[in-house]
Amino acid sequence: MAKEKKGVRLEHISKIYKDPKTGKDFYAVKDANIVIEPGSFVTLLGPSGCGKTTTLRMIAGFESPDEGEIYLGDEAINALTPNKRDTAMVFQSYALLPHYNIFDNVAYGLRLRKMPADVIKQKVTDILGLVGLEGMENRMTNQLSGGQQQRVALARALVIEPGVLLFDEPLSNLDAKLRVSMRTEIRRIQQEAGITAVYVTHDQSEAMAISDQVIIMNGGIVEQISTPQEAYYYPNNKFVADFIGEANFLKGKVSAQDTVEVEKTEIKCATGSMDIGAECNVVLRPEGATLSDSGELKGIVKYSCFMGAYQDYHVAVGDALVKIQEYNPKNKKIYNVGDEVFLNFENNTLYAL
Numbered sequence: 534m535a536k537e538k539k540g541v542r543l544e545h546i547s548k549i550y551k552d553p554k555t556g557k558d559f560y561a562v563k564d565a566n567i568v569i570e571p572g573s574f575v576t577l578l579g580p581s582g583c584g585k586t587t588t589l590r591m592i593a594g595f596e597s598p599d600e601g602e603i604y605l606g607d608e609a610i611n612a613l614t615p616n617k618r619d620t621a622m623v624f625q626s627y628a629l630l631p632h633y634n635i636f637d638n639v640a641y642g643l644r645l646r647k648m649p650a651d652v653i654k655q656k657v658t659d660i661l662g663l664v665g666l667e668g669m670e671n672r673m674t675n676q677l678s679g680g681q682q683q684r685v686a687l688a689r690a691l692v693i694e695p696g697v698l699l700f701d702e703p704l705s706n707l708d709a710k711l712r713v714s715m716r717t718e719i720r721r722i723q724q725e726a727g728i729t730a731v732y733v734t735h736d737q738s739e740a741m742a743i744s745d746q747v748i749i750m751n752g753g754i755v756e757q758i759s760t761p762q763e764a765y766y767y768p769n770n771k772f773v774a775d776f777i778g779e780a781n782f783l784k785g786k787v788s789a790q791d792t793v794e795v796e797k798t799e800i801k802c803a804t805g806s807m808d809i810g811a812e813c814n815v816v817l818r819p820e821g822a823t824l825s826d827s828g829e830l831k832g833i834v835k836y837s838c839f840m841g842a843y844q845d846y847h848v849a850v851g852d853a854l855v856k857i858q859e860y861n862p863k864n865k866k867i868y869n870v871g872d873e874v875f876l877n878f879e880n881n882t883l884y885a886l
């Protein structure tokens with residue numbers, strides 16, 4: 534549907550703001566280098582204040598970078614105003630025209646472009662079909678649920694066939710259940726429309742569910758750009774490991790290639806290019822170990838709680854308190870507080886940082 538899928542490239546992009554409290558300049562975004570492939574769904578992810586919205590707004594043209602250059606396809610766009618860029622934004626607040634019906638809201642951008650009425654009718658009808666609002670052209674937007682309003686906002690952005698679609702936390706005003714179903718819808722619509730999408734969220738499960746690539750930011754710095762799977766299994770650092778999913782960190786020392794000594798016990802762990810003898814943190818995901826009466830790493834159960842799908846444990850291993858989730862606990866031995874247990878690691882679950 535989109536006339537041309539466009540990629541986005543940020544080269545050495547920085548944005549400096551003045552801190553209103555101290556009056557000092559600081560980098561809201563620092564030296565960001567990002568390549569977004571045409572047709573991909575990419576999410577800017579990170580805690581509040583990390584610079585993700587600022588990055589998105591620079592792509593849209595609502596903010597201009599202090600350093601670096603942004604490209605849309607092959608075109609350098611720093612000097613272009615938002616309406617001259619081949620982008621469209623879907624906002625958290627929907628930003629619909631309240632006294633217009635659905636048709637007029639979606640047709641608005643096409644009328645501005647002075648398209649003929651019959652073309653507008655066809656395009657609006659097609660897009661409303663795509664977002665699941667067929668037959669609702671005459672409904673006023675103030676008679677719609679939050680999810681329906683967000684579909685109208687999405688249709689209005691898509692109908693002008695932008696090269697890149699930008700989303701600024703579009704689901705944060707919806708309740709938890711609707712958020713989950715709408716994110717699946719957004720992904721389906723993006724794929725059917727075959728459009729490049731850049732999406733901002735602070736919700737890591739939302740990012741994992743919809744993205745081809747995640748861009749994880751922290752304090753204005755891009756910490757990692759990768760698939761969600763790579764970020765989960767091979768985080769670049771402790772921040773990423775902790776931000777994407779839950780992580781335990783066990784202090785260890787690399788004793789051989791892919792072997793780490795933790796609490797005087799040798800365990801198998803991906804060590805990459807780390808030197809023998811290097812101190813490291815072993816990243817253990819809660820589902821990455823099982824408990825049994827004998828095995829690899831000894832610990833004492835400090836907390837044990839049935840959660841339905843899994844048994845939730847805290848296990849003291851040396852000075853560390855390790856969180857373990859054992860799935861399908863029905864047919865497994867349940868350990869209680871005070872029990873001595875052994876953690877066993879399946880192949881390839883441990884990763885050293």
Ligand code: ATP
Pocket residue numbers: 550551552553561579580581582583584585586587588735
């Ligand atoms: P959130 O999830 O809370 O929206 P974010 O990751 O999107 O956070 P940004 O909105 O990009 O973060 O803000 C990055 C930093 O820049 C924050 O410290 C914010 O307070 C600051 N900031 C944003 N806009 C301005 C501005 N116009 N003037 C000064 N500081 C700003």
